[in-house]
Amino acid sequence: MTATDVTVLRTHRRRRDALLLTIGLFAGIVAAMLPVFSVIAPGAWAVGAVFVSAAVLGAGLLVRLARLPAVYASIAEIVVAVVLLTAIFGRSSALLGVIPVPATFATVPDLLAGAAEEIRIGVAPVAAETGLSFLLVAAVAGLAVVLDHVVLTARMPLLAGVGLVAVSLIPTIAIPSDIDIAAFVLLAAALLFLLRVDTRARTAPATAPPPRAGSPRVVGVSATALGVAAVAVIVAVVATPLLPQPGLRFATGGTGGIGTTINPNLELGNDLRQPREVEVLSVRTSGSTAPYLRAVTLSRFDGAVWEPDSADTVAVPTGGDVFGPVAVDEGIAVDEETTTVTVDQLDSPWLPVPYPASAVTGLTGDWLGMPENRTVVTRAGSTREQVYEVRADVPQPTLEQIRARAAGGPDIDPALTGLPEDVPAVIGDTAREVTAGAQSPYDQLAALQTWFRSSEFRYSLDAPVDSGFDGAGLDAVADFLQVRAGYCVHYASAFAVMARSLGLPARIVIGYLPGTASGSPQQGGSEYTVTSGQLHAWPEVSFEGIGWVPFEPTNSLGVPTTFTSSSGSGGSTTPDTPGQDAAVPEQQPSTAPSQAARPDVDAQNGAGSTGVGRTSTAWLTPTLVGLALLLTLIVPSLVRTARRRRRLSAARDGDPVAAWRALQEEAVDLGIPASGADSPRAFAARLSADHGVDEDDVGLLRAAVERVSYAEDAIDPASGPALVAAVDRATARLRSEAPPVRRALARLFPRSLVVRPGAVEQERETVGA
Known part of the structure; x- marks a missing residue:
């Protein structure tokens, strides 16, 4: 196979994977929306949300197929979302009906206030008026932009699946009801599809032809996926009725919290x-x-x-x-x-x-x-x-x-x-x-x-x-x-x-x-x-x-x-x-x-319990909110710390690839590019020249990873302590060179959890023309 054939095959594979991931993500968003219909009555907002999310994902796909950097895809998606939201909800004040002007943005607070009032006094399923429709369509559009970045740029479909599952569960928590089997199956299928496409894109050799539909490998993977989906559906259908039933639905008005509310719409x-x-x-x-x-x-x-x-x-x-x-x-x-x-x-x-x-x-x-x-x-x-x-x-x-x-x-x-x-x-x-x-x-x-x-x-x-x-x-x-x-x-x-x-x-x-x-x-x-x-x-x-x-x-x-x-x-x-x-x-x-x-x-013997000895629970809501905010702040740091320890543990056993990846991830956290197009030698030279890392430390790590990658040398456990020491010294040097704000962000919100070393450049190559 000539170099030209390899390039053509690689280009075809990358385009196909990008298209399949986009389709799978769109199906997942639609599946996550279906349970929302138990809270918000389906109507024009649902059509608008589906249309806008499809347009947003389509814009991102076109940008990626044009081999532009991934950041341009996110920019294009945001522009498309704003234009379509303007055309649907703000065309009366917009330029040419689609270009927002300051007067258009000035209507957003009123729309959000109207949405809040609809939610406040509404009863499920709420018939969405203009304000609530705007909020829902905008939220779905924002979800599409974020998940597109997570799935196609960061290549983390599992994280996107967590977000989609959380969205689909919100209506069930708000109003306890039977499980929506169709939505559950569709969402599970979409997530399995995303994981399958992403895994195949990572593991398949660039020169290998796509597997045929009837090949044993494809049949085995499909059977496994169907088996997982079937087991998940059975567990959900059988186990859900056995779970403790919630006492009452969440209030449709007020500040939230388990309890009951007063329904003003005569649907008592x-x-x-x-x-x-x-x-x-x-x-x-x-x-x-x-x-x-x-x-x-x-x-x-x-x-x-x-x-x-x-x-x-x-x-x-x-x-x-x-x-x-x-x-x-x-x-x-x-x-x-x-x-x-x-x-x-x-x-x-x-x-x-x-x-x-x-x-x-x-x-x-x-x-x-x-x-x-x-x-x-x-x-x-x-x-x-x-x-x-x-x-x-x-x-x-x-x-x-x-x-x-x-x-x-x-x-x-x-x-x-x-x-x-x-x-x-x-x-x-x-x-x-x-x-x-x-x-x-x-x-x-x-x-x-x-x-x-x-x-x-x-x-x-x-x-x-x-x-x-x-x-x-x-x-x-x-x-x-x-x-x-x-x-x-x-x-x-x-x-x-x-x-x-x-x-x-x-x-x-x-x-x-x-x-x-x-x-x-x-x-x-x-x-x-x-x-x-x-x-x-x-x-x-x-x-x-x-x-x-x-x-x-x-x-x-x-x-x-x-x-x-x-x-x-x-x-x-x-x-x-x-x-x-x-x-x-x-x-x-x-x-x-x-x-x-x-x-x-x-x-009388009316239903209800006596009102003696009640304990106030006013402290519970702010406490839970505080704990949720605290977890939001510390969870990324904890996950990053665990990952770094795992890398260094492998490095201590003599694995130079783990040591090199630990250094790359530290660089990404501190805002230093770690492109997949850079060879270990080029990246090591840039760290020494631009960021003051000692040449001996980075040279030790570069030589070890090159020997394992290219010369196929066996891992030497005796070299482990030296590798870990070199990583620690190089990391300390990078941190000392970084501004304090960047160091704080690296600890609280490490970028390497979302953008892995080489992911951006790899993405640009993956979806190239």
Whole structure:
């Protein structure tokens, strides 16, 4: 074979390997994205991420095929990623629609803020809007640039595999779910493919022809790869169900951490169906019964989604008097109650408070009050580990007083009675049929409440899923009225929509049912425990001169709202039929919202554990973060130290190649090029001339490695001590010549872990034309 034939064969092999590695890396990125769909709903962002990552990797491949230095490939990939991100998300301000200008970069903070807000208030799987789509596409593009460098420049596909596996595991950690077999198999196949191509490129002689597809060598390697993949899949499928199940998914809002959260999008079924309940908070109240805790109010309804209120807010002052007293008509009694809430495993930006709250004290962090609905929210903090006191002024109208009031009033927002034009006829027809003969708005609502709680309906967490209407939109309400089985979301949405069809202003509230008494009443109030299974949704209707009054239509859950005549006790009655808990409605009684009267929860056996003897875990998160940062800083140094000791150990046994590699790696760490094109003699001469290494030391190492490499001399164990001593002296000289900053970087972030001696030059040759 002539020299020209060898060059052609080598060029063909290098091009082929670069192409195969790029294809394998692209398949790995796509496979790692698939599990993300359980957290972020697939949509335009996924198409954009696949397209941009393919373009980025393609640009890098073209640069390498042009035999340009590897650094140009990374530059080209970054340019392509920026141009495509600009064309997709910033073309309105960009030059020619693709070239970013300062105004384009100025939009990035707003996009990231929008992404943070979507993540904060979203519920999995989140439908990505513009901000979140930008973040996801940009993240995938950045991942493609980094992994392309790791796989094709540094030639470390195993390290890239660790990164891809970590990305694919994040959604599973966030929301525990079954393993995605297809994504797992695809990712495993992509990683095995990368390792196979890289290994073949390293070991195959330059003059050897590519092995045929049917050769024994290829068949053996393929069979081994398939065997490894099959074993991995079997282990994952069989072992995963045997692992301990996580208690709850990670919060979709707040600062993160294991616990539970408040879902503002009326998809509470997943929360209620969690396999294990946890205590989310405890309540101590001056009232005779536990209060209902509201967190989010949803007033806007477009026919498909109830949206959380986003009205004007005011800062919660130090004194806590954020809302002021409740305004009611003269003659309506108002009870003042004080409640202390201690939050445990609740991670949410919405603060659970009794209604109607007047003042909130004891909060840490920046909190905002929403006067329109008397709720409290934070933009940056969380409810986790908060302990606060709430004063609530609760109106107590009589039956005659509420019957005499009109629903709403002249100042009511028309949106609170609005419905889309395409409301299914069954909703309005049923509402009018059920309320026929009612003499007042309150009587209409009481009739609806009684009808929902009758034997015609039943509570079920599974029926909406089985019947395909697990939602709160108009179609789901219509289906619910036909099936007549569901949980609080369906009852609340149906009640509110039917009330609006009668012209009554209605909205939905998300919060918690009253907790379970955790001990005997004590001086200063009774204490109650609230669990994750008591997350609840209920409707409210506004009455002129009284305010918003909650109702409880959910069948077999809690107690319906009722009022007594002024000739009786002057307030609301305490119903004598206990309800049942949201988590296990067939077995465990609980309570339900009723503004005018709160049921006696002392006699309940609600799900949840007592709230005594809790230990604060506020220190855990910063400690873990600190440990993670510390490990990030010291792990590269530890790995480099271990590698150097291994090299010197081999050198001490007389291996000159290990001694020479130890010197090369030290040079790379200190920023000294160690090109694969340099012979040992050329590299030794450069170290002596440019960096002051003693010629005797580097000459000893160079001569020893040349004898072993070219003369094929046997390794002489007796020469080991001299080799190690020469490496130590040469290393010390290189370090003394390097600036202090370079020495520090060499210790903390050694480059030789990523860019091995000769890798850059070798890469340029490998992908040459």
